[in-house]
Amino acid sequence: MRTSRRTFIGSVSAAAIVSSSGIAFGQKKYDEGVTDTEIKIGNTNPYSGPASSYGAIGKTIDAYWKSVNAAGGINGRKVNFISLDDGYSPPKTVEVVRQLVEQEKIFALFQSLGTPCNTAIHKYMNQKKVPQLYVATGASKWGDPKHFPWTMGFQPDYHTEAVIYAKHILANVKDAKIGVLMQNDDxxxxxxGGLQQGLGKEANRIIKHVTYEVTDPTVDSQVIQLKDSGASVFVNISAPKQAAQAIRKAADIGWKPAQYLVNVSVSVAAVMKPAGFDNSQGILTAFYLKDATDKQWDSDAEMKTWRAWMDKWMPGANKADANHVYGYTVSTLMHETLKRCGNTLTRENLMKQAASFQKFRIPMLLPGILVNTSPTDFYPIQAVQLARFKGESWSLFGEIMHSESA
Structure with missing residues (x-):
């Protein structure tokens, strides 16, 4: 498999660094991967393979650090961002992460993508005491500082998101018979597991549960099985490629259940349009970020800033791809975390700063959603709002719902 490497690096004078408040930072203290002029950050992303649509996240992060470096870097240091292709293959993830840690000697791993891929390096990163920070997966396991103090999530956790879908089904779908399509991994x-917990004593409403492997060419047979089961609700727990296939196939065979789609596959450009807008009407999901296809944000200051940034740093990119909003937003949090480290750029201090956010606003979060962390709470974002697909975009409804995982 070809390994792609994306790296941006610059130099800057090692003059005294002064904080934004005008107060000079204290004595410099660095760990591996940091110098007077550079902070070396590693990343893995599936630029190839079955989950390659997520590669847009890595490209956006690339562009973000390029824009930061052009503006002078972070406290006078440029970010050297090294992103390697793992093809969404856990063995490949292990290989490239070892390369990043042991050969490139990165300061931290940022936004490595995928639950199975991050699972494969989870123990390794903690044994090496290298931050595995703001991982690009909502699995609930990333919020376990007691056992894995060097790993932290970013987005709302999958388990709680599924609990919310379960409660919505019970409240809104009479005599629900639930069919589930699920990627066969963590x-x-x-x-x-969240869906089952949310259903509680009504868990027997799940009448059919089928899985697929990420390497399967289609999920057509699985969708046919779900229709044949008599399910009136379809919970689509799939990555973008398979999610789009499943929505389209359901329409092709005339199956019209109430549909729930997981947040990681809500991109209009990568999922809904390929599935067919006509086939996607009424699908429900949960959001925590502003969606660029939602016209209610057209005059929003954060959206205007993001659009201008995209025009300058990612010209020609499809703004309907939610992965670009995601990559930009999580990068702003990493930017702030590094900035707060000042001249104490140690891995321990990086994790300390990551675990010290209180009611902090980062661009493109939905109104009312803030970043909150602590030494015992490694779930930065703990709230979502439901949305329904209508026309060619998502439409938010209801109130902000806060996670139960905190």
Missing amino acids: FGRDYF
Whole structure:
């Protein structure tokens, strides 16, 4: 498998660094991967393979650090961002992460993507005491500082998201008979466990549960099985490629259940449009970020800033791809975390700063959703709002719902 490497690096004078408040930082203290002029950050992303639509996240993060470096870097240091292709293959993830840690000697791993891929390096990163920070997966396991103090999530956890879907089904679908399509790995199991918990004593409403492997060419046979089961609700726990296939197939065979789609596959450009807008009407999901296709944000200041940034740093990119909003937003949090480290750029201090956010606003979160962490709470974002697909975009409804995982 070809390994892609994306790296941005610059130099800057090692003059005295002064904080935004005008107060000079204290004595410099660095760990591996940091110098007077550079902070070396590693990343893995599936630029190839069955989950390659997520590669848009890595490309956005690339562009973000490029824009930061052009503006002078972070406290005078440029970010050297090294992103390697793992093809969404856990063995490949292990290989490239070892390369990043042991050869490139990165300061931290940021936004490595995928539940199975991060699971494969979870123990290794903690044994090495290298931050595995703001991982690009909502599995609930990333919020376990007692056992894994070097790993922290970012987005709302899958388990709680699925609990919310379960409660919505029970409240809104009479005599619900639930069919579930699930990716056969920790990503799928985390969502499925949440769905079962949310249903509680009504868990027997799940009448059919089918899985797929990420390497399967289609999920057509699984969708046919779900229709044949008599299910009136379809919970689609799939990555973007398979999610789009499943929505389209359901329409092709005339199956019209109430549909729930997991947040990681809500991109209009990567999922809903390929599935067919006509086939996607009424699908429900949970959001925590502003969606660029939702016209209610057209005059929003954060959306205007993001659009201008995209025009300058990612010209030609499809703004309907929610992965670009995601990559930009999580990068702003990492930017702030590094900034707060000042001249104490140690891995321990990086994790300390990551675990010290209180009611902090980062761009493109939905109104009312803030970042909160602590030494015992490694779930930065703990709230969502339901949305329904209508026309060619998502439409939010209801109130902000806060996670139960905190």
